[in-house]
Amino acid sequence: MDSITVNDARFDLRRAVEADLPALVELLADDPLGQAREATTLEPYRAAFREIDADDHQLLLVVRSETTAIVGTMQLTLIPGLARGGAKRLLIEAVRLAANVRGGGLGAALFDWAHGYGRDHGARLAQLTSDKSRTDAHRFYRGLGYEPSHEGFKRPL
Amino acid sequence: MDSITVNDARFDLRRAVEADLPALVELLADDPLGQAREATTLEPYRAAFREIDADDHQLLLVVRSETTAIVGTMQLTLIPGLARGGAKRLLIEAVRLAANVRGGGLGAALFDWAHGYGRDHGARLAQLTSDKSRTDAHRFYRGLGYEPSHEGFKRPL
Numbered sequence: 369m370d371s372i373t374v375n376d377a378r379f380d381l382r383r384a385v386e387a388d389l390p391a392l393v394e395l396l397a398d399d400p401l402g403q404a405r406e407a408t409t410l411e412p413y414r415a416a417f418r419e420i421d422a423d424d425h426q427l428l429l430v431v432r433s434e435t436t437a438i439v440g441t442m443q444l445t446l447i448p449g450l451a452r453g454g455a456k457r458l459l460i461e462a463v464r465l466a467a468n469v470r471g472g473g474l475g476a477a478l479f480d481w482a483h484g485y486g487r488d489h490g491a492r493l494a495q496l497t498s499d500k501s502r503t504d505a506h507r508f509y510r511g512l513g514y515e516p517s518h519e520g521f522k523r524p525l
Numbered sequence: 526m527d528s529i530t531v532n533d534a535r536f537d538l539r540r541a542v543e544a545d546l547p548a549l550v551e552l553l554a555d556d557p558l559g560q561a562r563e564a565t566t567l568e569p570y571r572a573a574f575r576e577i578d579a580d581d582h583q584l585l586l587v588v589r590s591e592t593t594a595i596v597g598t599m600q601l602t603l604i605p606g607l608a609r610g611g612a613k614r615l616l617i618e619a620v621r622l623a624a625n626v627r628g629g630g631l632g633a634a635l636f637d638w639a640h641g642y643g644r645d646h647g648a649r650l651a652q653l654t655s656d657k658s659r660t661d662a663h664r665f666y667r668g669l670g671y672e673p674s675h676e677g678f679k680r681p682l
Contacts, residue, residue: 389607396608407610416611423582423605447602448580450546451553451619453564454573458682459616462608487682494682497654497675509678518654518677519663523670525615525644525651 372477377433379474381481384428384441389413391438392430395464401499427485431478439466440474444482446489458486460496479512529634534590536631538638541585546570548595549587552621558656584642588635596623597631601639603646615643617653636669
């Protein structure tokens with residue numbers, strides 16, 4: 369659907385399809401926090417994928433290197449709301465880049481693209497939460513203009 | 526659609542309709558942070574309301590006291606996702622209770638109801654962010670079982 373170029377390397381960005389699931393789950397699990405909480409079979413992810421795909425406020429993005437395979441993912445959710453003068457939000461979740469493409473500017477380029485996607489769909493605010501242990505990620509988000517203005521609370525249901 | 530009883534007072538919970546907008550905007554603005562960032566006309570809220578209402582993953586909830594008027598609101602968003610074994614999330618935003626019903630247990634009862642709504646729709650995780658200045662709210666959320674495990678980042682688009 370789109371592409372970005374970082375240091376002469378081209379990356380294709382497109383909506384995920386079900387055939388991407390093995391690679392996406394591998395990316396989610398290849399992570400200090402993810403390895404403890406991701407499942408070892410694809411089954412639970414298939415149903416989740418179909419729900420994401422059926423919801424037109426969701427964009428599960430796949431980042432593909434021109435020469436190799438899937439190297440990144442993020443999930444974007446457009447959330448209309450009344451607060452802040454009726455501001456629509458872009459929620460960014462489940463951001464992962466493969467180890468071999470980190471640190472080269474792809475992350476920043478991907479967020480630039482995501483912010484443009486949000487603006488194109490009328491969002492005036494981007495928001496995300498990041499586990500407090502991910503201090504490198506926090507530095508990265510601050511560098512992109514994000515303010516750690518909020519406490520992020522979670523609770524199992 | 527539903528009701529909760531707190532200390533012998535009954536509160537009706539239902540999906541917001543457009544006629545609720547003046548009361549909802551008043552609730553959003555009657556708040557230390559809201560008063561600085563809410564608009565003074567209804568116009569920007571009408572378009573936002575229609576978008577929320579058209580999205581079946583959204584529930585903009587109105588809390589009505591049996592005897593008086595609208596005394597509370599919260600916005601619930603169901604977000605399917607791959608991470609955490611394909612866990613669906615319940616995002617809770619824009620929670621407001623009128624000053625005259627605070628501190629009496631209505632907030633906790635409302636969150637109980639919201640958690641049940643999330644579970645009924647397959648969510649396994651509830652999440653919310655709260656401005657770091659809202660320390661009373663943080664105590665309240667911790668009391669409900671929420672862990673402040675994440676940094677909450679926001680960025681204008």
